[in-house]
Amino acid sequence: MIKWLKNLSLRYKLLIVFLLVGLLPFTILGYLATDNAGNALDKQIVAQLESLRSARQQQALSFMVELKTDMDILGRVISKTRDQAFLTLSAANDLKVQQLTRFFTRYTNILEDLPYNKRFSEGLEAFSTVFERGLNSPEYKAIVNERESGFKSFQKSFEFYDIFLINATGDIVYTLLKESDLG
Numbered sequence: 001m002i003k004w005l006k007n008l009s010l011r012y013k014l015l016i017v018f019l020l021v022g023l024l025p026f027t028i029l030g031y032l033a034t035d036n037a038g039n040a041l042d043k044q045i046v047a048q049l050e051s052l053r054s055a056r057q058q059q060a061l062s063f064m065v066e067l068k069t070d071m072d073i074l075g076r077v078i079s080k081t082r083d084q085a086f087l088t089l090s091a092a093n094d095l096k097v098q099q100l101t102r103f104f105t106r107y108t109n110i111l112e113d114l115p116y117n118k119r120f121s122e123g124l125e126a127f128s129t130v131f132e133r134g135l136n137s138p139e140y141k142a143i144v145n146e147r148e149s150g151f152k153s154f155q156k157s158f159e160f161y162d163i164f165l166i167n168a169t170g171d172i173v174y175t176l177l178k179e180s181d182l183g
Helices: 002-006 010-116 118-131 138-158
Strands: 164-166 172-175
Touching: 118 138, 118 164, 118 172
Parallel strands: none
Antiparallel strands: 164 172
16 A cells, blocks of 8 residues: 555645545544534433433322322212211111101000900900801891991001901901902
8 A cells, every 4th residue: 555655646645645634633523523412412312301200200299199189088088978878877777766666556556455445346246246147147237337437437547458357266257348358
């Protein structure tokens, strides 16, 4: 290669030297500028990524705080709803107890009154006696006419669907509605 350089004329030699002297600083400056620009871009990208990471981290923390607040509120709502449900259930239970107590007291009083109520105590005996003669017998019809108004009054007062008189052998000797179970 040196031989080739020796054979060149001075003009070409000077041209090559000037070119090297002129281009070398531009090449070094270009390299340094590119390197500085690359470093600056790297720093800018790192700063943007750190900023984005910080924003996402803050967003995640904010979401977690909001989620915790929502869960606390939901817990309080559930607690209040449960407490209200228990109060409602307790009130309904108390009401049912009162209703059942009234119901059983009412019908217990009726049942306690039955043996002393002549309408039933003597009525059962009277109907049992004439029942054997038949439902169409004049004696049976006379007893029905005599006692039926009292039974109707009793049915209406206590809101019974029907009233039955059943003898000791299990026969239905009287029913107010005179349905198919009579006889």
